[in-house]
Amino acid sequence: MEDYQLGFSSSTDNYSYKAKKGLSEELVKEISLRKKEPRWMLEIRLQALKQYLSMPIPDWGASLVDLHWDDLRYYLKPVEKPYQNWDEVPDSVRKVFDLMGVPEAEKSMLAGVGGQYDSEVIYHSLQDLLAKKGVLFLSMDEGLKQYPEIVRKYFGKIVPPGDNKLAALNTAVWSGGSFVYVPKGVRVDLPLQAYFRINAENAGQFERTMIIVEEAASAHYIEGCSAPAFASASLHAAVVEVIVEEGAKMRYTTVQNWYKTVYNLVTKRAIVAKDGVMEWVDCNLGSKVTMKYPSCLLMGERACGEMLSISVAGAGQHQDTGAKMIHLAPNTTSRIVSKSISKNGGRSSYRGQIKMVRAAEGAHSKVVCDALILDHQSRSDTYPNNQILNGSSTLEHEAYVSRVSEEQILYLMSRGLTQKEAEGIIIRGFLEPIIQELPMEYAVELNRLIKLEMVGSVG
């Protein structure tokens, strides 16, 4: 773990509120009260809590037995309110974002920035020009305060609380996350960036993100995630709801580098109207367990869903990732490209669903799962689930598993590359098709992380 460079933390003594361990109805009420929420939101929360308690812990994917639910703190509020100027952010918190290079990146490459620290968004900014065009980029709490009617219209409609146990939990105790609204015809060319940071030990982070891209508008949202190097487990259980209206285009990029004790159990889903395009780009490097299957509900004719994912599973890690593409209208298309690397006993699984209903005449989907296994202790599995309920749709599924052989390494070494360079060039070559989809700064960062991850890993 000495290679994890984001493992620092700062004291939680000055937090403005720390919930005691465990989950209760009182806590849910307390969160809602502190946030001064409308009554209807509290009712949604309480209903979701009931659903959460009645649902079993999922046992069909990665093992969750080491996650001690009662030891978690479900709400941790570091500061009273989000700031719009880094100079106002308390030193202990700002230091962490400085170390991650956030203010630097904001100056050079981003249209807007949000920073979440444990349960609350501590910083938010958006370029003036975009604000004038009516673009909204707020914390979800602010979004609810300022635009309750929009939030109410979509909240829990794309991912209902009963969808799965973790979605129910998020709905009950959600805090923070991003609220993005791009009005009709507005194109946001630079990315909107959110940084999610867990700082406290045994923390639960339950951000809720809602993104609405109106007709013919477009945007790119990027999130980065990291956490301190604590020995005990933390939980990150986010819910993301994306609405892509007619002819709109949305790309949602995640670079997840949680510390290797974090359980990352996330539900992400988009609905895509006629001629809309939704792209998920999902990079999972960190965490102990990730279970995440971003989905697209292709509602309108010719709607298009895409998923590009990279996951790296090292010692003690299980990356159970995939995608769901649900074709509900004629001539809808989808593409999934999943690349995984398993090493040092790590396990990566691809779990995907393609469904084409009767009405989805002429739909087309292509799935490519590509797994690279670096040693004999590591493992890769594929669990595809395909349902095609009409006669005119087509589905292509390709799956490849390859091992880096000693012979390949020797060949490269015989041409003067060190063993590390040889491993690096093979791994970069494997991931290249997805890395080239990332903004340049992220591609550089990802290459750097992968380089760190891969030191001496071919056994």
Added chain:
Amino acid sequence: MKITNLTVTVLGKQVLSEMDLQIGVGEVHVLMGVNGSGKSSLAMTLMGDSRYQISDASKVQYLGQDLLKLSSDERARVGLYVSWQNPTAIPGVSVFNLCKASYGAMGNKIDKLIDFKKKLEELALTVGLTREHINRNVNEGFSGGERKRLELMQLLLLKPKLAILDEIDSGLDREGLKIVREIVSEIKEEGRSALIITHNEKLLEKMVITKIWKITN
């Protein structure tokens, strides 16, 4: 290079026994012998394949160094090039990226990538490959002959002090053999050295050879 008393076993089977061989600077040597006589084992041993176990009494001196103490990449960087008999495919790694990495590893500087790419394209045409091969993955989907030509192309790029060509002729047509002869004569002209491992006497026609070594079991 001076090889003395080289004894090698692989998977418990002895493949070379007390072999002596010397190659001087600017010389072209040939090693001949029937299949299974250990010719390729010599190439793999000199390359540093760890499956080949070497007896304590074995010695390989190269440019004042104990070659057997160096790793494969260090051997390459002191100027040894072994062209593989069966070059392996490397999915995801393009010929361009391989050449860029190995050219850099040998201490060469690349000023402009576009010029470097042009250089590679010229070398590809010289060895009978096409420009498109530069963008393809190393040996992936290559025919036997194309694999050999890629080995020759890297040899031209890296300009090693000593080239060991392990059965370079197998899979090559007459045109390919001609290219090998040209490359070997260039090596000699430039004062570098080569060891050609083969059982094909045709390859050696019109070649100026310092010495032919024969292995018998």
